[in-house]
Structures are given as structure tokens and as C-alpha cells.
Amino acid sequence: MAEKITVGHVHMSGCTGCLVSLADNYEGLLTILDKYADLVYGLTLVDVRHIPKMDVALVEGSVCIQDKCSVDEIKETREKATVVVAVGGCACYGNITRFGRGGQPNQPQHESYLPVGDLIKVDVYIPGCAPCPQLIRNVCVMAYLLLKGNQEQQELAKKYLTPLMQLAERGTEACGCDLMYDVVNQGLCMGCGSCAAACPVRAITHEYGKPNVNREMCIKCGACYAQCPRSFFNFDVITEFEGISELIKGALQ
Amino acid sequence: MGTELGKYKSCVSARSTNKEILKRSQDGGIVTQLFAYALEEGIIDGAIVAGPGDEPYRPRPFIATTVDELMSARGTKYNISPNVSWIKEATRSYGLDKVGIVGTPCQMQAVRKGQLYPFGWRDVDDKIALAIGIFCMENFPYQSIKQLVEDHAGVSMQSVKKMDIGKGKFWVYTERGATVQLPLKVTHKYEQPGCHVCLDYVANLADVSTGSVGSPDGWSTVFVRTKNGDDIWGKAIAAGCFETKPIDQVKPGLELVSKLANEKISKNQKTVEARATFGVNKALRNPYIKP
Numbered sequence: 001m002a003e004k005i006t007v008g009h010v011h012m013s014g015c016t017g018c019l020v021s022l023a024d025n026y027e028g029l030l031t032i033l034d035k036y037a038d039l040v041y042g043l044t045l046v047d048v049r050h051i052p053k054m055d056v057a058l059v060e061g062s063v064c065i066q067d068k069c070s071v072d073e074i075k076e077t078r079e080k081a082t083v084v085v086a087v088g089g090c091a092c093y094g095n096i097t098r099f100g101r102g103g104q105p106n107q108p109q110h111e112s113y114l115p116v117g118d119l120i121k122v123d124v125y126i127p128g129c130a131p132c133p134q135l136i137r138n139v140c141v142m143a144y145l146l147l148k149g150n151q152e153q154q155e156l157a158k159k160y161l162t163p164l165m166q167l168a169e170r171g172t173e174a175c176g177c178d179l180m181y182d183v184v185n186q187g188l189c190m191g192c193g194s195c196a197a198a199c200p201v202r203a204i205t206h207e208y209g210k211p212n213v214n215r216e217m218c219i220k221c222g223a224c225y226a227q228c229p230r231s232f233f234n235f236d237v238i239t240e241f242e243g244i245s246e247l248i249k250g251a252l253q
Numbered sequence: 254m255g256t257e258l259g260k261y262k263s264c265v266s267a268r269s270t271n272k273e274i275l276k277r278s279q280d281g282g283i284v285t286q287l288f289a290y291a292l293e294e295g296i297i298d299g300a301i302v303a304g305p306g307d308e309p310y311r312p313r314p315f316i317a318t319t320v321d322e323l324m325s326a327r328g329t330k331y332n333i334s335p336n337v338s339w340i341k342e343a344t345r346s347y348g349l350d351k352v353g354i355v356g357t358p359c360q361m362q363a364v365r366k367g368q369l370y371p372f373g374w375r376d377v378d379d380k381i382a383l384a385i386g387i388f389c390m391e392n393f394p395y396q397s398i399k400q401l402v403e404d405h406a407g408v409s410m411q412s413v414k415k416m417d418i419g420k421g422k423f424w425v426y427t428e429r430g431a432t433v434q435l436p437l438k439v440t441h442k443y444e445q446p447g448c449h450v451c452l453d454y455v456a457n458l459a460d461v462s463t464g465s466v467g468s469p470d471g472w473s474t475v476f477v478r479t480k481n482g483d484d485i486w487g488k489a490i491a492a493g494c495f496e497t498k499p500i501d502q503v504k505p506g507l508e509l510v511s512k513l514a515n516e517k518i519s520k521n522q523k524t525v526e527a528r529a530t531f532g533v534n535k536a537l538r539n540p541y542i543k544p
């Protein structure tokens with residue numbers, strides 16, 4: 001068994017729900033911590049006060065740019081981590097903090113929140129509010145294979161992570177409107193319903209087979225577009241669903 | 254090409270041995286029979302199917318938990334049924350641990366993407382117990398079908414007993430016994446545009462996939478694809494659910510299936526490529542390259 005990778009959880013302006021999602025892998029998380037990763041940082045779980053060097057930083061929450069400490073922390077995370085993963089809608093896209101506009105005691109001037117990618121380069125996105133435990137797990141396993149695996153494993157991990165890296169390159173804005181801009185308006189929607197199943201607030205219904213987004217309800221998490229099979233569909237990975245599912249299951253035995 | 258039919262372990266021509274199912278099934282009743290068997294054996298505890306909706310032949314996806322409910326969903330509705338929209342709810346308020354789902358090739362793609370890359374589908378991945386895919390050349394919006402049936406075929410939607418696309422024609426059968434056929438060239442402009450970038454004909458990513466092409470009327474062509482599909486299909490055969498014939502002993506057989514699959518994929522591949530130069534130095538997006 002190769003040595004473990006080092007992983008940290010960096011908590012910006014988030015709700016800790018992303019960390020709970022990681023924990024909701026139950027014994028799967030314990031296996032990851034036994035075999036593949038050392039949790040070297042994470043104020044909720046580990047008594048390490050300052051951001052150390054690490055292979056993978058799982059960042060949750062957006063950044064309040066009026067809070068100097070937060071801004072310093074995200075910059076330091078970029079310096080200290082080889083791979084920065086934005087976990088959850090807030091870190092990727094701002095999510096509910098997009099609606100923050102200050103005026104509340106006792107820091108009424110804390111009014112501007114930006115997704116992490118607006119301040120530092122982010123390598124991998126895991127959108128969703130909450131992000132799925134299974135996707136966080138898959139990314140942890142793949143990050144391990146990428147950094148410590150043999151050549152074949154590294155190639156698989158790279159292929160698997162590619163669309164999540166492309167989402168990070170694509171930008172820091174998300175909304176149910178993405179389904180209009182980048183799927184329906186592009187002539188790509190085929191009415192499968194995946195987007196409606198992904199939405200955490202039931203903002204999406206289908207009228208005559210096409211998504212209809214109630215934008216007043218949308219919290220801008222980005223799950224719907226990411227889940228849509230016409231946002232990305234990487235045949236080289238998804239066609240191998242049987243083998244890859246077994247591999248991940250096997251890794252967690 | 255050679256990959257147009259996807260990976261599979263076996264392929265047969267088959268039909269259900271249950272006469273009740275065959276009365277209203279589209280072809281050999283494979284979908285309804287296999288789900289009914291899986292439900293009775295506890296292999297699934299419900300299945301997402303396209304049942305009757307608010308208007309005639311407008312499907313409404315729902316979660317069937319009884320054989321009667323499965324029976325109500327028999328038959329092809331040639332318009333969009335967002336079956337996947339129920340996939341998470343099936344594991345929530347319905348409390349299902351073993352979910353069945355039927356769908357077109359694109360819907361099977363959606364299911365597999367959601368299993369490997371779940372963004373908003375927590376705890377769904379290992380609860381999908383049986384995914385049955387149906388072959389699909391193209392689909393239509395509801396209004397297209399209405400226009401084809403009412404304006405082109407001159408039949409009221411209420412009186413339709415069955416619709417079928419086969420032998421190069423769009424067929425409409427009425428409850429009172431009339432048959433109207435339209436040449437497919439009339440139907441083309443009514444197709445759902447999103448179908449024109451689709452590169453899968455025979456539901457390559459399903460556990461078991463089925464369609465009419467390749468087999469005689471009343472029979473279905475069936476591909477058994479995954480380990481899971483193979484296991485369930487084998488048990489259903491042993492339980493006497495299906496009559497089968499080796500595919501190489503029926504006409505027109507796999508040759509026609511391959512031909513149609515190749516035609517679909519190469520035509521749509523061209524459409525995908527043409528999107529790269531759709532504007533002036535501006536492309537339309539290609540989901541197979543990046544989001």
C-alpha cells in the first residue's frame with residue numbers, strides 16, 4: 001500500500017453541511033481515512049490551528065471580501081494545497097450567499113461574498129447544495145489514485161476528474177437559468193428530467209417535456225446544470241459505469 | 254463502426270408469455286413483463302414508468318408499485334416523458350431501496366451519469382436495481398404528435414389505440430379499427446431538436462434494452478448487457494416469463510438493427526460536428542467535449 005495523501009477541510013462562509021456530507025459516507029469515510037488519506041486540517045474535527053501544507057484542500061463556503069481573515073485564508077489555502085477542490089454550491093458558485101447584501105448586526109458592512117474561484121484558481125468543482133456524499137467520496141478516491149496510483153489508475157482518475165475540472169474552468173456563476181442558456185437555448189435539451197431530480201428546492205418542473213425554472217425559488221447551487229446529461233457527457237468514463245462503480249466499491253471494502 | 258449496438262452479453266428475440274400483458278403492450282411486452290417479475294420477486298420495489306397523463310397520449314411519469322400500475326403504462330407514447338425526474342423522489346417519500354426505471358437511451362445515459370457523478374442525487378447511485386432501456390430513433394414534443402395525428406393523419410387523439418413507427422412509416426391505429434400511415438418524411442420537421450445530437454440507438458447503457466426492430470410483429474429484440482441485467486433476465490427466463498428465439502434465426506434480425514443504429518449515429522455525429530462551425534467563428538456547445 002502506497003503512502004496516504006494529505007487532505008484538509010477549509011471552512012469559509014459555509015454551513016458545514018458539505019462536511020456533514022463527507023461524514024455521511026459513514027464507514028466509507030473511515031475506510032478512506034484508514035487507507036488513503038490523512039485529515040491534516042479541519043477546524044470542526046482536527047485540533048490544528050493553522051493551515052498546513054496538504055495534497056488536497058476541500059474548501060467549503062464562499063469568501064466574504066470584507067473579512068480580511070477569510071481573504072487571507074483562501075489565498076493561503078491556494079499556496080499550501082496541491083489540488084484545491086471547491087466543495088458545494090457556495091464554494092463553486094456563491095449559492096445562497098449570492099443573496100447576501102449586508103445590513104445585519106453586528107457586521108452590517110459584511111455584504112460581499114464571492115465564490116472561491118473569483119479569488120484563487122480552483123482545480124475541481126463538486127457542485128450541489130448539499131453536495132452528494134457519493135461524489136465527494138468518488139473525488140477523494142480518484143484524487144488518491146491520481147497522486148499515488150500506478151499509471152493506469154492515474155489515467156482513469158484524470159479521465160474521471162476532467163469534467164469536474166472543466167466545470168471549474170467554466171466559471172463561478174450558476175443558476176437554474178443555465179438550463180436555458182446552455183442546454184435548451186443551445187438545442188441540446190431532450191427532456192430527460194435529470195435537472196428536476198437534482199434541484200434541492202423543487203424549483204424545476206417539466207412542462208410538455210421541457211424544464212421550467214421558478215427563479216424566485218432557485219438558490220443558485222448549480223446542481224441542475226451539472227447533473228444534466230447534456231451539460232457534460234464524457235463517453236469514455238460513463239460508458240464504463242459498471243467497472244468504475246465496482247472499482248470504487250472495491251476500494252472502500 | 255462496430256460499437257453501434259453497445260456492449261452486450263446476449264441478444265434474443267422474445268415476448269412475454271402473459272397474454273394479458275400482450276393485449277396492450279407495444280411489442281413483446283418485455284418492459285412490463287420484466288418489471289412485473291422483478292416486482293413480484295422483490296428485485297425492485299417500484300418502477301418509474303410513463304403512465305397516462307392529462308391529455309390523450311401525453312405521458313406522465315410515475316412510480317408504479319403494483320402490477321396493475323405497470324399495466325397502465327404499457328405502450329409507446331411518442332412524446333417526451335421526463336422519467337428521470339422521479340429518480341430521487343423514488344428513494345425519498347416513496348421509500349424505495351430498489352428502483353426500476355424504463356427510458357430512452359438518453360434517459361439511460363442520464364441514469365448512469367447520475368450514478369458516477371451525482372450532483373443533486375444523494376443516495377441514489379446504489380438504489381438503481383433495474384434500468385430497462387428502449388430503442389429510440391427520435392422523439393417528439395407533445396404538440397408535434399398532436400399535429401401529426403390530428404392534422405396530417407386526420408384522427409382525433411381520443412380515438413387512438415396505438416401509434417407505431419416502423420417499416421419506414423408512422424402508423425396510427427384507432428380503437429374502432431382504422432389504420433392511417435404517414436411517410437416519415439412528413440414527421441421529420443416535428444422531431445425534438447435535442448434528438449439530433451443523440452449518439453445511441455439501442456440504449457447501450459441499460460441493464461437490459463429492448464425494441465421492436467429486428468424482430469417480427471408482436472416480438473421484441475432484447476439485449477442483455479450488464480451483470481445485473483444478465484442475472485435478472487436469466488431468472489425471469491427460468492421462471493417462464495418469456496418465449497425466446499435466437500436472434501440469428503429471426504428476420505430481419507440484427508443486421509437491420511445495426512444498419513439503423515449506424516445510420517442514426519453517423520447522421521447525428523455530423524450534426525454534432527456541424528455545430529462547431531455553426532456561426533461565424535462561433536460554435537454551438539458540444540456536451541461530449543465539455544460543459
Ligand SMILES: Cc1cc2nc3c(=O)[nH]c(=O)nc-3n(C[C@H](O)[C@H](O)[C@H](O)COP(=O)(O)OP(=O)(O)OC[C@H]3O[C@@H](n4cnc5c(N)ncnc54)[C@H](O)[C@@H]3O)c2cc1C
Binds near residue numbers: 277284334357418466
Ligand atoms: C420515443 C420512442 C421512440 C422509439 N423508437 C424506436 C425505434 O426507433 N426502434 C425500435 O425498435 N423501438 C423504438 N421504440 C421502442 C418501442 O416502441 C417500445 O417501447 C419497446 O419495444 C418496448 O415495448 P414492450 O412491448 O416491451 O413494452 P411495453 O410493455 O408496452 O411497455 C412500454 C414501456 O415504455 C415506457 N414508455 C412509453 N413511452 C415512453 C416515453 N415516451 N419515454 C419513456 N418511456 C416510455 C412505458 O412506461 C412502458 O413501461 C421507441 C420508443 C419510444 C418511447
Ligand code: SF4
Binds near residue numbers: 175213221222373
Ligand atoms: S434551479 Fe435548483 S438545482 Fe438549479 S441552480 Fe437553482 S436551486 Fe440549484
Ligand code: SF4
Binds near residue numbers: 188193194
Ligand atoms: S437535465 Fe434533461 S430535461 Fe433538464 S435540461 Fe438537461 S436534458 Fe433537459
Ligand code: SF4
Binds near residue numbers: 360
Ligand atoms: S433520440 Fe436520443 S435524445 Fe431523442 S429521445 Fe431518443 S434517446 Fe433521447
